[in-house]
Amino acid sequence: MKEKKQLRVDPIKNGTVIDHITAGKALQVADILNLQQTDNLMLIGVHLSSKKMGKKDIVKIENRNLTADEVNGIALISPNATLTIIEDYRVVKKQKITLPEAIKGHIICPNPNCVTNVEQVETRFIIANGTPVEVQCAYCEKKYGIEDVKFRF
Ligand SMILES: [Zn+2]
Incomplete structure (x- = not known):
């Protein structure tokens, strides 16, 4: 059997994927989203290898949309993060985060x-x-x- 070179993070059915988070910042993102107080399924990946960034973090949360305020908060700690909205395992929207004024x-x-x-x-x-x-x-x-x-x- 061929050895897997990259850690696979399972897909979610419905929800939000916050990708390309600055390495090491995923837990701060989780804080902003108050994920310690949620029952939603979530996956947090820290220091995953990335072609674009070398290392990156990723947060996936099922059945959760982000508010504009939360997106702004994430932009501050990780300006290059991207948001992907998943419905029924399909990408329905991709969005680059931008810093608010x-x-x-x-x-x-x-x-x-x-x-x-x-x-x-x-x-x-x-x-x-x-x-x-x-x-x-x-x-x-x-x-x-x-x-x-x-x-x-
Ligand atoms: Zn002051």
């Missing part, structure tokens, strides 16, 4: 003196740079690398 809520400002931390103000971050992703708080105007902020979804 700004994101409301969801990012916690690391600046303890920022008004969003002192009062109950919803945060707003402007995407200041694409690669690497940098965000700027619309309130205290401080800039942060995406690795330095915490998300709340």
Whole structure:
């Protein structure tokens, strides 16, 4: 028998495949989607080999569509990810993720003196740079690398 060179990830019947996730970021994607609190079938692949990227992560979730907010969150931590919608084992839609211009809520400002931390103000971050992703708080105007902020979804 010929040895399989690549790990196979089983297909899903209906749901969403998030592919080409930056290697090592799948668990952060799972966090954004609150996948720890779901009963849906899901497959998470970390450090899979990819022709295009060398290594990549992948997340497949059955019976789940993503909200625009969730897609924006994924774009921030993995700007090259792709979304595929599967229905009855067939690809019905493929979509490249694009970085939003700004994101409301969801990012916690690391600046303890920022008004969003002192009062109950919803945060707003402007995407200041694409690669690497940098965000700027619309309130205290401080800039942060995406690795330095915490998300709340
Ligand atoms: Zn701030």
